[in-house]
Amino acid sequence: MDRIKELQAVYRDTLLDDVMPFWGRHSHDRVHGGYFTCLLRDGQVFDTDKFVWLQGRQAWTYAMLYQRVAPREEWLEGAKLGVDFLKKYGRDRDGNFYFSLTREGAPLVQAYNVFSDCFAAMAFSQYGLAAGDEESLDLAKRTFSNILIRQKNPKGVYNKAFPGTRPLKGFSLPMILSNLCLELEPLLSPDLVAETLAHCEHEVMEVFLDKKELLVYENLHTDGSKSDSFEGRLINPGHGIEAMWFMMDLAARRGDRTLIKRAVDVTIRLIEYGWDDEFEGIFYFKDVKGYPPQQLEWDQKLWWVHLETLVALAKGYQLTGDHRCAEWFLRVHNYSWEHFADPSHGEWFGYLDRRGNPLLMLKGGKWKGCFHVPRAMYQVWKTLEKSGEG
Amino acid sequence: MDRIKELQAVYRDTLLDDVMPFWGRHSHDRVHGGYFTCLLRDGQVFDTDKFVWLQGRQAWTYAMLYQRVAPREEWLEGAKLGVDFLKKYGRDRDGNFYFSLTREGAPLVQAYNVFSDCFAAMAFSQYGLAAGDEESLDLAKRTFSNILIRQKNPKGVYNKAFPGTRPLKGFSLPMILSNLCLELEPLLSPDLVAETLAHCEHEVMEVFLDKKELLVYENLHTDGSKSDSFEGRLINPGHGIEAMWFMMDLAARRGDRTLIKRAVDVTIRLIEYGWDDEFEGIFYFKDVKGYPPQQLEWDQKLWWVHLETLVALAKGYQLTGDHRCAEWFLRVHNYSWEHFADPSHGEWFGYLDRRGNPLLMLKGGKWKGCFHVPRAMYQVWKTLEKSGEG
Numbered sequence: 001m002d003r004i005k006e007l008q009a010v011y012r013d014t015l016l017d018d019v020m021p022f023w024g025r026h027s028h029d030r031v032h033g034g035y036f037t038c039l040l041r042d043g044q045v046f047d048t049d050k051f052v053w054l055q056g057r058q059a060w061t062y063a064m065l066y067q068r069v070a071p072r073e074e075w076l077e078g079a080k081l082g083v084d085f086l087k088k089y090g091r092d093r094d095g096n097f098y099f100s101l102t103r104e105g106a107p108l109v110q111a112y113n114v115f116s117d118c119f120a121a122m123a124f125s126q127y128g129l130a131a132g133d134e135e136s137l138d139l140a141k142r143t144f145s146n147i148l149i150r151q152k153n154p155k156g157v158y159n160k161a162f163p164g165t166r167p168l169k170g171f172s173l174p175m176i177l178s179n180l181c182l183e184l185e186p187l188l189s190p191d192l193v194a195e196t197l198a199h200c201e202h203e204v205m206e207v208f209l210d211k212k213e214l215l216v217y218e219n220l221h222t223d224g225s226k227s228d229s230f231e232g233r234l235i236n237p238g239h240g241i242e243a244m245w246f247m248m249d250l251a252a253r254r255g256d257r258t259l260i261k262r263a264v265d266v267t268i269r270l271i272e273y274g275w276d277d278e279f280e281g282i283f284y285f286k287d288v289k290g291y292p293p294q295q296l297e298w299d300q301k302l303w304w305v306h307l308e309t310l311v312a313l314a315k316g317y318q319l320t321g322d323h324r325c326a327e328w329f330l331r332v333h334n335y336s337w338e339h340f341a342d343p344s345h346g347e348w349f350g351y352l353d354r355r356g357n358p359l360l361m362l363k364g365g366k367w368k369g370c371f372h373v374p375r376a377m378y379q380v381w382k383t384l385e386k387s388g389e390g
Numbered sequence: 391m392d393r394i395k396e397l398q399a400v401y402r403d404t405l406l407d408d409v410m411p412f413w414g415r416h417s418h419d420r421v422h423g424g425y426f427t428c429l430l431r432d433g434q435v436f437d438t439d440k441f442v443w444l445q446g447r448q449a450w451t452y453a454m455l456y457q458r459v460a461p462r463e464e465w466l467e468g469a470k471l472g473v474d475f476l477k478k479y480g481r482d483r484d485g486n487f488y489f490s491l492t493r494e495g496a497p498l499v500q501a502y503n504v505f506s507d508c509f510a511a512m513a514f515s516q517y518g519l520a521a522g523d524e525e526s527l528d529l530a531k532r533t534f535s536n537i538l539i540r541q542k543n544p545k546g547v548y549n550k551a552f553p554g555t556r557p558l559k560g561f562s563l564p565m566i567l568s569n570l571c572l573e574l575e576p577l578l579s580p581d582l583v584a585e586t587l588a589h590c591e592h593e594v595m596e597v598f599l600d601k602k603e604l605l606v607y608e609n610l611h612t613d614g615s616k617s618d619s620f621e622g623r624l625i626n627p628g629h630g631i632e633a634m635w636f637m638m639d640l641a642a643r644r645g646d647r648t649l650i651k652r653a654v655d656v657t658i659r660l661i662e663y664g665w666d667d668e669f670e671g672i673f674y675f676k677d678v679k680g681y682p683p684q685q686l687e688w689d690q691k692l693w694w695v696h697l698e699t700l701v702a703l704a705k706g707y708q709l710t711g712d713h714r715c716a717e718w719f720l721r722v723h724n725y726s727w728e729h730f731a732d733p734s735h736g737e738w739f740g741y742l743d744r745r746g747n748p749l750l751m752l753k754g755g756k757w758k759g760c761f762h763v764p765r766a767m768y769q770v771w772k773t774l775e776k777s778g779e780g
Contacts, residue, residue: 038681046681047620098552107552158550162488162497230437230756291428291436292750296687296741299749351686353744359689360682366620 007333008384015377020065022346022363023058023370024078032104034085039364042345046362048103052090054369055082056097056119060183061374063126069378076130083127083136086120095146096156112158114150117143118176125184141187144180148196151177167222168231174203175243178250201250204243205262214269215288216240230294233287237274238305241267245312245379248319264316268324271309271332279355280335282306300359301352303368306336307376314383348373397723398774405767410455412736412753413448413760414468422494424475429754432735436752438493442480444759445472446487446509450573451764453516459768466520473517473526476510485536486546502548504540507533508566515574531577534570538586541567557612558621564593565633568640591640594633595652604659605678606630620684623677627664628695631657635702635769638709654706658714661699661722669745670725672696690749691742693758696726697766704773738763 026043027035029050037054038047059082066075089105090097096111097120111117121143128136151173153159161168178200185193207224209216218239219231226232244263251259274282281301287293309332317325339356340348342363350368351359362368416433417425419440427444428437449472456465479495480487486501487510501507511533518526541563543549551558568590575583597614599606608629609621616622634653641649664672671691677683699722707715729746730738732753740758741749752758 040681046679047618049619099550102555106555108555110550110552112550158548160489160500160502160548162500165492165496165498228437229439289436291430292752292755294756296690296749299743300686353689359686362682365682366684 004384004388008381008388010337011377011381011384015374015381016069018346019348019370019374019377020075023374024074027058027364027370028078028081029103032085033088034082034101034103034105035370036103037364037369038366039362041342041349041361041363043363047365049108049366050085050101050103050105051366051369052086052097052099052101052116053113053119053367054364054371055086055090056116056121056123057371058369059083059086059123060119060126061370063123063130065374065378066130067126068382071130079123079127079130083123083133086123087135087139090116090120095142096150097143110158112155114147114154114173115176117147117150118180121147122180122183125187129186137187140184144184144188147177147180166227166229168219168227169222171204171208171216171218171220171239171243174200174208175239175246178204178243179246182246182249197250201247201259204247205259209240209266214266215273216243216266216270217288228289230287233289233291234293234295235273235286235288236284237270237282237286238284238302238308240270241305241312242308244270245308245315248312248315252315252319260316260319263312264320264322264325267309267312267316268322268328271313271328274305276301276354281339281352281354281356282309282332299354301339301354301356303336303340303348303350304372306332306340307372310336311376311379311383314380314387318383318387394774394778398771398778400727401767401771401774405764405771406459408736409738409760409764409767410465413764414464417448417754417760418468418471419493422475423478424472424491424493424495425760426493427754427759428756429752431732431739431751431753433753437755439498439756440475440491440493440495441756441759442476442487442489442491442506443503443509443757444754444761445476445480446506446511446513447761448759449473449476449513450509450516451760453513453520455764455768456520457516458772461520469513469517469520473513473523476513477525477529480506480510485532486540487533500548502545504537504544504563505566507537507540508570511537512570512573515577519576527577530574534574534578537567537570556617556619558609558617559612561594561598561606561608561610561629561633564590564598565629565636568594568633569636572636572639587640591637591649594637595649599630599656604656605663606633606656606660607678618679620677623679623681624683624685625663625676625678626674627660627672627676628674628692628698630660631695631702632698634660635698635705638702638705642705642709650706650709653702654710654712654715657699657702657706658712658718661703661718664695666691666744671729671742671744671746672699672722689744691729691744691746693726693730693738693740694762696722696730697762700726701766701769701773704770704777708773708777 026039034050034055035058036045040046059079062075062079092111097116098107098111099109099113121140124136124140181196218234218236221227244267247263282305284300285293285295285298313325313329347363349358353359416429424440424445425448426435430436449469452465452469482501487506488497488501489499489503511530514526514530571586608624608626611617634657637653672695674690674692675683675685675688703715703719737753739748743749
């Protein structure tokens with residue numbers, strides 16, 4: 001029990017005294033609005049482009065903490081900085097969110113990627129609820145409807161797959177929708193929430209999860225069958241593990257012990273499957289047949305993979321008491337704090353080579369922003385708090 | 391002199407007794423035509439998709455060897471296998487080449503990439519000349535015209551850059567066009583050749599090359615100015631070095647000593663700039679300001695980078711006798727043969743981690759086929775032959 005209290009304090013203090021102050025000090029663009037996310041080890045800005053995924057995610061993080069941890073004015077203001085920027089510059093004429101913008105807000109990369117819309121919707125919804133801002137709530141709802149319309153062809157005209165030859169569907173969208181739908185629940189009709197969650201849960205647990213192997217596939221044929229291709233053989237253990245804690249959240253809402261147990265089993269299986277026995281840590285990608293993956297970064301150790309794993313294991317332990325969750329939690333915790341954390345400058349490194357040395361000396365970039373680290377610190381802290389009570 | 395003869399034999403024998411037999415044994419699809427390129431360490435096919443870049447490049451390699459080394463029937467047949475496949479399945483309705491096809495030839499990925507057309511044109515031209523096949527020569531000419539038309543917007547509708555905000559142009563196209571134009575010279579009007587070569591040489595040596603730093607940039611604003619962005623800061627040393635031997639070829643044709651010297655100086659500068667002092671080998675990517683690059687594979691050692699370097703150094707030495715070329719040649723030669731070569735199964739590994747260990751246990755994949763290894767073996771062999779005579 002003492003160990004749980006101790007760990008809880010580590011995650012809480014890192015969130016409140018290290019991670020959030022780091023982003024607050026270095027990432028706010030007081031001139032043009034929005035956030036810088038390309039930050040060197042010490043926080044220095046090295047590129048000023050603004051990536052819509054990360055603008056939405058950082059605004060969401062502030063608003064979420066304001067709602068769930070404490071109504072600190074600085075967090076509401078932090079959220080507003082990104083939300084205002086997204087409102088003003090984020091959308092094209094059809095209401096789709098660009099992928100990236102210049103520092104000043106001019107569109108750089110077109111709205112080829114529906115995940116920009118997902119993270120914008122999350123930001124608008126949390127901020128709208130936090131600030132009581134009707135415009136944001138309305139934008140969140142409209143963006144969510146748009147995502148549902150686009151989900152069959154999320155890349156639109158930028159889809160390079162020739163129609164019909166090998167129609168594939170990706171795991172990312174149903175997975176993210178399940179999380180997004182819970183985020184937007186207060187704004188949506190109960191029927192739409194129930195229907196969307198049922199669809200996502202089915203896709204994740206019945207379609208993309210192979211129930212014999214307990215592995216989650218990244219891509220399947222649209223009819224749900226396997227594809228023996230680079231895309232079809234791809235396993236991203238961290239991605240599957242992240243989905244499992246979304247599933248635990250769904251299952252906990254309705255007290256579904258069967259789904260909780262299944263999600264825990266899949267989490268453990270994916271960690272064991274992805275674990276690097278030689279150098280520790282979880283691989284980024286594997287080919288399910290053991291062939292060379294297309295991704296040259298396959299053997300790297302990424303921050304978010306390990307953080308999502310810590311969240312899934314904390315939740316799994318709190319919900320089931322499964323000792324495998326506790327043991328793996330400590331192992332991944334030790335690895336992560338030893339290799340990703342940067343006590344001399346704060347925050348975490350994002351990208352390690354296979355041996356656990358930093359591959360890029362950055363704290364933020366095109367894909368790493370103020371999101372996975374604080375979200376996981378918050379989730380683990382709060383989950384251990386519940387475990388401690390039990 | 392003896393050392394040169396010895397090296398010459400290594401490159402020749404590897405080409406004729408190792409590399410070409412490896413591809414002949416493992417890559418020919420006798421059922422559907424074309425080539426398998428996804429080959430494990432021992433040559434076993436692990437994926438049957440056909441990537442148009444690599445179909446064109448392998449057909450070109452066979453036809454080139456048939457023309458320049460010896461008129462072996464197996465090489466002409468080898469070339470025909472790919473050329474027939476490309477003729478039958480390679481093009482969309484507008485005559486643009488798809489990026490990839492299934493084993494049977496059904497289109498998988500649309501013609502979003504003009505380099506597919508470049509490598510198809512090279513194949514048709516060499517094969518047409520080798521076999522006296524008018525249809526191929528005609529296709530080569532038509533494809534070349536199409537490339538010239540598409541060069542201002544090579545990604546067409548798949549271009550995700552928002553028009554006007556930060557218009558960039560890439561180094562790849564003028565660089566490849568200079569080589570393609572020499573390949574197709576017998577088929578083109580002398581005026582078109584002269585004009586295209588002059589344009590390419592200007593772009594490479596006056597625009598993308600920074601004459602103070604002697605570095606070649608991958609992307610510039612369309613007006614030729616630098617862009618302080620991830621794309622704009624990107625340096626790919628191997629790419630610049632490859633372009634330098636194309637420039638040496640151009641310069642040697644017209645006996646331009648100034649251009650030869652400049653190309654040698656840039657080659658040496660790029661090797662020194664890209665060299666990994668800790669683990670040897672040439673990095674794949676660097677950010678010119680020393681910031682973290684976007685590419686997670688930045689520190690890897692790629693086969694083609696080292697082979698193109700060997701070609702450039704051999705040519706530089708043969709054309710100028712510059713001792714820096716000889717010294718670096720031996721250093722890169724030793725590194726490459728120690729780390730990329732695979733004496734137990736033949737051919738070369740493609741991808742090493744920073745420390746020089748194979749990252750993927752493959753001999754071919756989506757980007758590595760029967761091209762860089764045999765082309766470089768041929769080029770170094772023949773160049774050393776000339777050096778030996780001098």
